[in-house]
Amino acid sequence: MSHHHPTVIIGAGLGGLALALGLARAGREVHVYEQARELGEVGAGISLSPNAVKALRYLGLGDAIRAQADEPPIQITRHFETGEVLVLIDRKHTEEKLGAPYLQMHRADLHQLLTDAYLELKPEGITLAAELTNITEEDDTYHLDFSNGDQCSTDLLIGADGLKSTVRRMVFTEDDAEFTGYVAWRGLIPTADVAELDLQAGSSVFISPGRICVRYPVRQGAIQNVVAFSKADDWAAEGWSQTGKLSTLQTLFSDFHPEVNTVLGAFKGTDIHKWGLFARQPLQQWIKTNAAVLGDAAHPMLPWFGQGAATALEDAIIMSRCLIEFEDTQAALEHYQDGRLERVTKVHLESHRGGDTLMGQDPYALAKNPLRTEDTLGLTMYDPATVAL
Numbered sequence: 495m496s497h498h499h500p501t502v503i504i505g506a507g508l509g510g511l512a513l514a515l516g517l518a519r520a521g522r523e524v525h526v527y528e529q530a531r532e533l534g535e536v537g538a539g540i541s542l543s544p545n546a547v548k549a550l551r552y553l554g555l556g557d558a559i560r561a562q563a564d565e566p567p568i569q570i571t572r573h574f575e576t577g578e579v580l581v582l583i584d585r586k587h588t589e590e591k592l593g594a595p596y597l598q599m600h601r602a603d604l605h606q607l608l609t610d611a612y613l614e615l616k617p618e619g620i621t622l623a624a625e626l627t628n629i630t631e632e633d634d635t636y637h638l639d640f641s642n643g644d645q646c647s648t649d650l651l652i653g654a655d656g657l658k659s660t661v662r663r664m665v666f667t668e669d670d671a672e673f674t675g676y677v678a679w680r681g682l683i684p685t686a687d688v689a690e691l692d693l694q695a696g697s698s699v700f701i702s703p704g705r706i707c708v709r710y711p712v713r714q715g716a717i718q719n720v721v722a723f724s725k726a727d728d729w730a731a732e733g734w735s736q737t738g739k740l741s742t743l744q745t746l747f748s749d750f751h752p753e754v755n756t757v758l759g760a761f762k763g764t765d766i767h768k769w770g771l772f773a774r775q776p777l778q779q780w781i782k783t784n785a786a787v788l789g790d791a792a793h794p795m796l797p798w799f800g801q802g803a804a805t806a807l808e809d810a811i812i813m814s815r816c817l818i819e820f821e822d823t824q825a826a827l828e829h830y831q832d833g834r835l836e837r838v839t840k841v842h843l844e845s846h847r848g849g850d851t852l853m854g855q856d857p858y859a860l861a862k863n864p865l866r867t868e869d870t871l872g873l874t875m876y877d878p879a880t881v882a883l
C-alpha cells in the first residue's frame with residue numbers, strides 16, 4: 495500500500511514515540527513505522543534523571559510516570575569484595591535542587607505509557623512489522639520501502655531507529671558501530687526471591703576494576719533490576735544481544751560480595767540477556783534537507799551516565815518544539831541541530847570517558863577522586879521544555 499505522510503518517524507522506541515506524541519499533541523500529522531511485530535521493550539529497568547522526567551512532563555506524562563516509578567532516596571557505590579561504602583549520592587532533595595525528581599522504572603511501563611498516550615490521539619498512527627528497507631530521494635521528498643510491501647513518501651523523514659539506524663546509514667553516513675569491549679548482562683528478579691537480604695531502597699553499585707554490578711528496585715519495590723557489566727575481548731557475530739549462561743555470569747562475579755552472589759543466584763531457571771555494548775563516533779550533522787536523526791540513531795552512547803534514553807527524549811522534545819514553532823521545516827531542523835549537537839556530543843564523549851575511568855579504577859581511588867558524572871557535570875539540570883530554541 496502506498497501513502498503520503500507529511501512526517502514519518504522510523505522506529506517506535508522511546509525517542510520515536512516521544513516525538514510522535516509531541517507532534518500529535520500539537521495536532522500535527524505524523525506516522526510511525528516500526529519493524530517489530532508487537533510493541534514493547536526489553537525486560538529491564540531504566541533510570542530517568544531529572545532532565546528525562548522534565549521531557550516526559552512536557553508530554554503530559556508527569557503524573558503517570560510519578561505514579562508508576564520508584565524514587566531512589568540514595569545511590570550507594572560499594573567495594574566489590576568488602577561492601578565498604580565508597581561513594582554515597584543523596585537523591586532525596588533532587589526535585590528541589592534540579593526541578594524534577596530522579597526516578598527509576600520498568601522500561602516496558604514507560605514504553606506503554608508513551609504508546610497509549612500517542613495511540614489515544616492517533617489510533618492508526620503506528621504500522622508494525624514494517625522494517626524500512628530502502629530510501630530514495632527525489633526533489634527533497636523521500637520515498638520509503640518497507641519489508642511488508644508498504645511504500646510511502648514524505649516531506650519530513652525522522653530516523654529514530656536506534657543503534658543500527660537504516661536512516662543514518664542511507665541518508666547520513668555508512669560508519670560502522672564498534673564493539674566497545676564491554677558486555678552488559680541484564681535481567682529482573684522478584685524481590686521476594688531475595689527476601690533473606692535486607693536490600694536498601696535506592697540504587698546499589700558494587701565496583702571492581704573491569705566489572706560492575708548495579709541493582710535497583712522497580713514496580714514499587716516488587717522487582718529488582720540487575721545489570722552486571724564485564725569486559726570482553728570480542729563479541730560473537732550472531733547478534734548484538736544474546737541469552738547468556740547464568741553459570742558464566744556467576745563465575746565472572748564469584749569474588750563479589752555475598753549480596754551480589756545471592757542476587758545473581760535468584761536468576762536460577764530464568765533467562766539472563768547479555769548485550770555487547772556498541773557505539774559510534776558522534777555524528778557531526780544530524781539533519782539534511784527534510785530529514786533528521788534523533789536518539790541512538792544520532793548518538794549511540796555507552797550507558798555509564800544513564801543518559802541514552804534521556805537524551806533521546808530531550809531530542810524529541812526539542813524537535814517537537816522546533817517543528818511547532820518554526821513554520822519553515824528547514825529552519826526548524828536547523829534550530830533542532832543547533833540546540834542539540836553541542837550538548838549531546840559532550841554527554842556522548844564524557845560518558846565514554848567516565849566508563850573507562852570507572853572500569854579501570856582501583857575502587858578505593860574512586861572514593862578519593864570522585865568521577866565526572868552526569869550529576870557533577872550538571873547535565874541533569876537541563877529542561878528541554880523551557881530551554882531557548
Ligand SMILES: Cc1cc2nc3c(=O)[nH]c(=O)nc-3n(C[C@H](O)[C@H](O)[C@H](O)COP(=O)(O)OP(=O)(O)OC[C@H]3O[C@@H](n4cnc5c(N)ncnc54)[C@H](O)[C@@H]3O)c2cc1C
Pocket residue numbers: 504505506507508509510527528529530539540541542546624625626627654655656657658659660678680721769771788789790791797800801802803804805806
Ligand atoms: C545496559 C544498558 C542500560 C541502559 N540504561 C539506561 C538508563 O538507565 N537510562 C537511559 O536514559 N538510557 C539507558 N540506556 C540507553 C537507552 O536504552 C537507549 O539510549 C534508548 O533506548 C535509545 O532510544 P531510541 O528510541 O533512540 O532507540 P531504540 O530504543 O533502539 O528504538 C529504536 C526503534 O527503531 C526500530 N527500528 C530499528 N530499525 C528499524 C527499521 N529499519 N525499520 C523500522 N523500525 C526500525 C527498533 O525496532 C526500535 O523499536 C541503556 C542502554 C543499555 C545498553
